[in-house]
Amino acid sequence: MKQLIPEFENMRKRFPAGFESSLVLPCLRRIQQERGFVADSDIAELTAYLGVPRIQIEEVLSFYTQLRRKPIGRWHLQMCHNVSCSMRGAEPLLAHVQKRLGIRPGETTPDGRFTLSTAECLGSCGTAPMMMVNETYHENLTREAIDALLEGLE
Amino acid sequence: MPGRQLIMSFPVTTTSHTLAEYRKRGGYGALEKALKEMKPSDVTKEVSAAGVQGRGGAAFPMGRKWQVVVPDDGQTHYLIANADEGEPGTFKDRWILENAPHLLLESMLIACYALNVRNCFVYIRGEFDLPYRRLSAAVEEAYEAGYFGEGILDTDLACDIVVYRGAGAYVAGEASGLLASLEGKKSYPRNRPPRLTVRGLYQQPTVVNNVETLSNIAWIINNGAEAFKAVGTPKSPGTRLFSVSGHINRPGVYEVELGYPWMKFLNEDCGGVLDGRDLKCVVPGGVSSHVLTGAEIASLNLSHEALWDAGSTLGSGGTIVIAEGTCMVSLLQVILRFYHHESCGQCTPCRHGTGWMHRIIDRIVAGQGRPEDIDTLYYISKFNDGTTICGLGDAAGYACVGILNKFRDEFEYYIEHKRSRLNGNLECLKSS
Secondary structure, X not given: OHHHHHHHHHHHHHOOXXXXXXXXXXHHHHHHHHHOOOOHHXXXXXXXXXXXXXXXXXXXXXXXXXXXXOOOOOEEEEEEOOHHHHHOOHHHHHHHHHHHHOOOOOOXXXXXXXXXXXXXXXXXXXXXXXXXXXXXXXXXXXXXXXXXXXXXXX | OOOOOOOOOOOOOOOOOOHHHHHHOOOOHHXXXXXXXXXXXXXXXXXXXXXXXXXOOOOOEHHHHHHOOXXXXXXXXXXXXXXXXXXXXXXXXHHHHXXXXXXXXXXXXXXXXXXXXXXXXXXXXXXXXXXXXXXXXXXXXXXXXXXXXXXXXXXXXXXEEEEEEOOOOHHHHOHHHHHHHXXXXXXXXXXXXXXXXXXXXXXXXXXXXXXXXXXXXXXXXXXXXXXXXXXXXXXXXXXXXXXEEXXXXXXXXXXXXXXXXXXXXXXXXOOOEHHHOOEEEEEOOOOOOOOEEHHHHOOXXXXXXXXXXXXXXXXXXXXXXXXXXXXXXXXXXXXXXXXXXXXXXXXXXXXXXXXXXXXXXXXXXXXXXXXOHHHHHHHHHHHHOOOOOOOHHHHHHHHHHHHHHHHHHHHHHHHHHOOOOOOOOOOXXXXX
């Protein structure tokens, strides 16, 4: 985490004084972006840097679905299966991805390339069905589009 | 086009979200007018007189929220744009963030002037990547042009903004949950009173408004409250952005003048039900609102009062169109799974109730439903209502009761025959 401190200092300037606690989320997001997950050592260092209770950081990590404490695959496939996506064929597509990759939601391929998850509404209902791959939305998906997409992800 | 357009009033191109294009459309003229021709109290008066109801779901008038704040009481005030759009079926704030970020920023600056706010925030859901990048780029452009920082437009106004990203929690869209999240904690909502406008972010008076709600301000300042009230109906002034999805030929975001006939909107503007099927029902305002059958909406117009009279709500404007042939038991299973997943676990009735409802619906869908299950779902929905800090538990119940009231026979059939009368169909792509 330590190498990120200059960046955190810059981020801090935009916040009003006394908002150290607010920096927990953006700092954790940035740490995770760098490492792929948040390690125990990061928690200790962030606790010291921001001066917030360690329990607050632990709670945040366990509460929000986007934060994680363990590494996952290089490509995180999050397929929405909420109402609108289900109504436009998300479940058969999910089954297709599971079959193709040989993993179920929550699992990672043995080569560490893909992790598959299901997601609740990602605000992409008008372009359903959709899947988020790492940070990027892929919308109006079809079986063919998914096949082409997965081929391109090393 | 469904009536007059106040927000989506320009053609979307690859550059229409930039500051240069926004200025060409007259952008930041309202800010200049507010700062140079109006007192802060005039702005609040104008916004209150326009009668904009909140566009996030609760339809609480923006002006009434603002009036609680006393700008010169010596306290620090905060303004927050709620961009934690997560109500299933809703994606209209995303349209503003991607295509008109400066409209939001200009409107927020005007609000900051009215409410004596030095620091404002946009709380944006963590999954929104393009909207975040577009908005952040717009913030940088606005700083560069001198719209944020100190001495804005050569006046005394100083204002800073932070775009704050969430990390995946539906409940953070609830205003007090949002504040907890913005304080870097898990987004547990909290009891009122005190209202957030009295004690909000870090215990200071805080106004939290939805992105679309705020985005009306620039137009109101440019054209006046009277002109705004001339759009829409007397009880529902203005327009609303409807997110249309599901079994519909042309899904997407539409700006609709309130009072516009519903069937005309669905059939003409949105191209009608997918594949020419019959309409079964509509989720009018995000899954937390009561479903309305095709027959119920036939004579309705799109306004808050019409929906309230019909026992539902325009909610977040997330309109999910459901075609004949869709299995409502399977649909409710998706909805109840969602609420169970998103319950934050703070209040016992919601934590246990949403899980209990989810287990019951899973059991029914697995063909192991019991005759008393329907009554139990009613019981839990009723028990949840009003017994929790925020509305998530209530909403799970509303969604459940709304569907059970109108499609009870499908549930009875499923339980009795251990299978769906409609083959568990949600897609409705082919008749089978």
